[in-house]
Amino acid sequence: MVESPLTRIALRVATALTLAFIYLPLLVIALYAFNDSRTQAWPIHGLTLRWFSKALDNQGARDALLTSLKAGLGATLLALLLGSLAAFAVQRYRFFGRETVSFLVILPIALPGIVTGMALNATFRTVFEPFGLGLGLFTVIVGHATFCIVVVYNNVVARLRRLSRSIEEASMDLGADTWQTFRYVTLPSIRTALFAGALLAFALSFDEIIVTTFTAGAQQTLPIWIFTNLSRPNQLPIVNVVAVLVVLLSAIPVYVAQRLTTEAAVAAPGAAAAGARQ
Amino acid sequence: MSRPWKRRVGSAGLALTVVFLAFAAAGCGSSKKSGSAMQKSVGDGEGHLSLIAWAGYVEDGSTDPKVDWVTPFEQQTGCQTSVKVAGSSDEMVTLMRTGGYDGVSASGDASLRLVGGKDVSPVNVDLVPNYKDVVPALKDQPYNTVDGVHYGIPHGRGANLLMWRTDKVQPAPDSWSVVFDPNSPYKGHITAYDRPIYIADAAVYLKATQPDLNITNPYELDDDQFNAAVDLLKKQRGVAGEYWTDATKEIQSFTSGSTLVGTTWQYQANTLEASNVPVQAVLPKEGSTGWSDTWMISSKAKHPNCMYKWFDYVLSPKVQAQIAEWFGEAPANVKACSLTTVKNHCQIFHATDEAYFDKVAEWETPIADCGDDRGNTCKDYSQWTQAWTEIKG
């Protein structure tokens, strides 16, 4: 469909407006990061840079950021593993209970966070504590992975549905076993789906607060740190600074992931052909 | 396709039911709480301590490098301390039930729930040397002592005050009627504390304005008294603007002018005044509710010795002074009054002014037992919670 020039212009305008809508509150946050006063009133009267130095000095914020990164990485890896396994099982085989897998996988994210949080908390206490494993970073990772599985699962299932099995069969006909086929043919084809799922899973885990409260014990992830500091008026400007810095820093991994997905999409058929020739 | 589908669903259902029942059986046989034995002596520190506290109670320098009373504690006792900051009593109770913490700074509306749920152990106050310097009015209170058994160490107390914008609210109010009057001139700009415990504030007001209801304790309300309080609050819903659950929310609201009058803690008043927002806060003539916080030890505490060391440390005069000034409350240890940087801190917060605190009904957990000749006819907290849901609508 060749869209009329008018439609194109209208869509461009709509896109710009939508982006403006998305970024307006973020700009407000950025503005308040320079706010001279501790309380957030409008309009802003004075600008200052002192909150930036205070935020960078703040040990609590740095520790919380590190904890969040570790938890996010762990949860993403776990979700990648479990989500892909489930996706392959559902997409490639017919078995009893197949339809319910999609349900089960989406449940942790579909139910209210507090329900998931309390349920997981009870599990950790009854199952892990007898083994001496209390609430901590591990339980946070497991808790986050539980609702991150679905984003990886959905992406991989969608991609697998588009993949023709014939190329895998061709690989096996050429003498590759299951592992080689997976490594050289299937994996490159689903790589972009994995990246997309991993990115979304990491973002979900990084910003999660309700379930984390019930699974974190004494650990402070960044959202928990923000939550506790939002209710302390002295800390509000520092929280704004932290939020701004996190968004700016996130541009790097998001951009890298974007470049990788576009490159991988181009390179995949080449890799598949190369792998099948082994 | 329907028959195989039905068979599959049926089998799936059966499998799930089995799992369900297995877990139900396990859940019913849930762990009994460990015995609440009282400590006989304080040994060496175990090296760690895990606390739940209100924001501002356990500062280790991460908020402000100059505000730190945890690091000296860690150096003195070797107990590395981690704190989980909770936003409300309800959250504290929930967290304590998970059993992963050694102690909590519970307000009066959490402490009895914790005692009743066997989540805390009795405290042997003889093992806490600084306990003798606690203001007498905070010892042996219904929220920290049950049947003569002590369950905690007093931390400090404060009153909920009436605050208003002096530039927009004239004349200066001295009564809660300004927030309860259905024809209030500040309709839409009134605030209230968004928790069920606020029903007690309505009861305090009714105690003074409707004496025929015979309200003696705003936390022990029978049917008539409770319904009267709930009706008052439903009427207030018509004139209220915002409800607040945390201090920053209220500070923002007063700063912007969305709220002009309502209940508050001293903390917000101090912060607003420091930001040059024209406010004033008083204890109205009908009195008010307030809170008195108690440090309690978990019945599942893994580091009881460290917890006892914390009890004594947090009650010491110097630390009491630091906390009272940082948070904005009256300290429990009167010896702290001579150590505050603001010389008359204790006067401002009425630390030893019992006449002031007589007018303050500190947060307690409402239970069915009225504690007097009415027997078990009072409303318990679960009923307060449901009523609050209906009030907010």
Next chain:
Amino acid sequence: MSANEVTATPPRPPLGRRLATFLYRRPRLQVGLLLAGPMGWLVIAYLGSLAVLFLAAFWRLDPFTAQVVHQLSFDNFRTLWESHVYRRIATRTVGIAAAVTITDAILAFPIAYYMARIATPRVRGLLLVAILMPLWSSYLVKVYAWRTMLQEGGLVNWALSPLGLKGPGFGVVATWLVFSYLWLPFMILPVYAGLERIPSSLIEASSDLGAKAGRTFRGVVLPLAFPAVVAGSIFTFSLTLGDYITPQLVSNTQFIGNVVYDNVGVANNLPFAAAFALVPVAVMIGYLLGARRLGAFDSL
């Protein structure tokens, strides 16, 4: 090549290959191994603990001892049904969730269409980055920013006052606005993926058959993209149903999440909280069933 080498038995293949062959012949075992991890955790641990939690909905609280009585009773459900305030809260929550979903679908479509069909690959990449980045800023900070913007002297009122209008202030409208804002990226991404999947050949065929742009859009693009919209709506709907932080910060109204949170915090009214929590669970299960029927699960 001598005759001996041709007839000699081949060396045993490496372990990996033997394992692969072993598994290849046993598809059931393959499935079992694949599912063991994820399903083991989800069914046994997660579903199991959910089961115990919701079993509590059938228990009740003894008002004298304030302990949970492990006896089957429908008291909680009776209270929920008879007291009109819970029906009102549930209706309000579901209504706002629906409004947010529709709003996000409308907002997401233009930008998703632009990204999928008109933008150059470079611009598309940049736009994807632009949409994903806000997901990294804290949910709490975003809601607080909206609070600041919507308050009495805030940005929204300040911007609208030259036009003589006033902003919505705090309230149900504010929650609708903030929720629509928060979940918009979750709707844009699936819709974009769905639109990208539509083969150009179909659209060309439609215009070859004489349909104008609008007709093609209504007849070809929209039906094909609809499952993707439903897929995105799963997130917007469920995230709104369970949230309690936003209603607290930008309004005075209560949502299902607030009631559950308030009751769960009370150490002894888990039964009632669990009972009320069954409402969003039931709604979501119904929604998921409907979504699956509409093909959304294929488009996530």
